[in-house]
Amino acid sequence: MxxxxxxxxxxxxxxxxxxxxxxxxxxxxxxxxxxxxxxxxxxxxxxxxxxxxxxxxxxxxxxxxxxxxTAQMKRMENPEPNIIEADAGARLPHLARFAAAKGLSGFEFSVGIPGTVGGGVIMNAGAHGSCMSNLIETVTIFDTEKAEIVTLRNEEIGFVYRRCNLDPSKHVVLSARFRLTDERPDVIEANIKHNEEYRWKTQPLGWPNAGSTFKNPEPTRSAGSLLDQAGAKQLKEGNAAVSAVHANFVINMGGATSDEVTNLLKHMQESVYQKFDVRLHPEWKIVGDFTKTEREVFES
Ligand SMILES: Cc1cc2nc3c(=O)[nH]c(=O)nc-3n(C[C@H](O)[C@H](O)[C@H](O)COP(=O)(O)OP(=O)(O)OC[C@H]3O[C@@H](n4cnc5c(N)ncnc54)[C@H](O)[C@@H]3O)c2cc1C
The missing domain is CATH 3.30.43.10 (Uridine Diphospho-n-acetylenolpyruvylglucosamine Reductase, domain 2)
Structure with a gap:
């Protein structure tokens, strides 16, 4: 390589x-x-x-x-009934289609999530009432501190809403094993179609974006709704703007820079804090050179 x-x-x-x-x-x-x-x-x-x-x-x-x-590591297999194994770079929407073709239900939630198995495990990606941890049996990682390959059971990974206790600066996800349930192909297809249509109606999929910017502060309180009520859809910083379709989505209108986006996130946080006294925490991860003040926006 x-x-x-x-x-x-x-x-x-x-x-x-x-x-x-x-x-x-x-x-x-x-x-x-x-x-x-x-x-x-x-x-x-x-x-x-x-x-x-x-x-x-x-x-x-x-x-x-x-x-x-990891995108080239896309192996997906159905080695035994109800089990799917996939390498870190397999795309979640491909996994949803692969499972559907085998008559296996569970991954329909992930059809519109453009991440990989590795990122999906780290973020415990989820939507439409389900998430990765509902399906995971084991995750195999390379532990860079011990320099060894380890297979962990679901309950050892500490999955909670949009996170787990694996640390991407130490643990590299290599593959995962999932347990799914049998279902009629037409039922799985209908779920997939429903989830896809919902996304096209509710998300600015025509613009470059990174999905939901902030986590929901509580399961019953959506960050998008708080931002909308706080008037965040009006916010813009250089070529980065809050989407008019979904107030928790930031879009790149062309040539936006990371500091424009960070400033925009700060204004979004402030708008919600001033109106509701709630501090929103970004769902995104950051990498590369950021100033201390910029990093503070991402602290949770
Ligand atoms: C249009 C759109 C819709 C979205 N909808 C949803 C949604 O409904 N629900 C949801 O939960 N998310 C959603 N997301 C966000 C995103 O797709 C998920 O969080 C996804 O799980 C991220 O996976 P990734 O492979 O892209 O990770 P990346 O963005 O590449 O990385 C995220 C983190 O994971 C780490 N990581 C990635 N691969 C590995 C690995 N192999 N080993 C160790 N660490 C790794 C990275 O280092 C980083 O810390 C959406 C995003 C978009 C753009």
Whole structure:
């Protein structure tokens, strides 16, 4: 596997923002990924694992160290009844389609989530009343501190709303094993169609975006609704704006930079804090050069 340089990361994020990576690698198998991690550990080099780049703000100033993109590791298998195994780079919408083709239900929620298995595990991605942790039996990781491959059971991973106790700066997700239920293909297809149509109606899918910007402060209190009531849809900073379709979505209108987005997030937080006395915490992760003040926006 060859390391590339001068690769602009905006190409690999759904928000289409991000400067160059110090070095850029795309392993095609778990073996290649593990060998790379062992090498980087030996050389004490900084690294970052990028999945679909769909929950991420990458600094326009770029990222020092090695960025490892897993998208080429897309193995999906149905090795026994009701079980699907997938490598870290498999896309969640592809997994939904793969499962549907096998008559297996459970992944319909993920059909509109443009992330990978690795990012989906780290974020415990979810929608339409379900989430990754409802399906996960085990996750296999490379623990970079111990330099070993470990398989963890669901209950060892500490899944909660949009997070788990795996730390992406130490734990690299290699693959996961999911348990699904049998269902009639037409029922699964109808669920998928319903979920897709709902997204096209409620999300600004024609613009580069990174999904929901802030977490819901409570299960029954939506960040989008608080932002809408606080007038956030009027907010704009340079070429970054709050979507008129969904107040919890930030869109890149063309050429937006990471500092414009960070400033916009600060204004969004302030608008909700002033009206409701509620502090919203971003769902996104950040990577690359950000100032201390910019980082504070992302602290939760
Ligand atoms: C249009 C749109 C709709 C969305 N809808 C939803 C939704 O309904 N529900 C939802 O939960 N999310 C949603 N998202 C957000 C996003 O798709 C999910 O959070 C997804 O799980 C992120 O996966 P990713 O592979 O893109 O991760 P990335 O954005 O690439 O990375 C996110 C984090 O995961 C880490 N990571 C990625 N892969 C690995 C790995 N193999 N090992 C260790 N760490 C890793 C990264 O280092 C980073 O810290 C949406 C996004 C978009 C753009």
């Amino acid at each position: 060859e390391a590339q340089s001068n690769i602009p990361l905006w190409r690999y994020t759904t928000l289409k923002i991000g400067g160059e990576a110090g070095s850029f690698c795309q392993p095609e198998s778990i073996d290649e990924l593990v060998q790379l991690m062992e090498k980087l550990k030996k050389q004490d080099q900084p690294w970052f694992v990028l999945g679909g780049g769909s929950n991420l703000l990458v600094s326009s100033a770029g990222v020092k160290g090695t960025v490892i993109r």
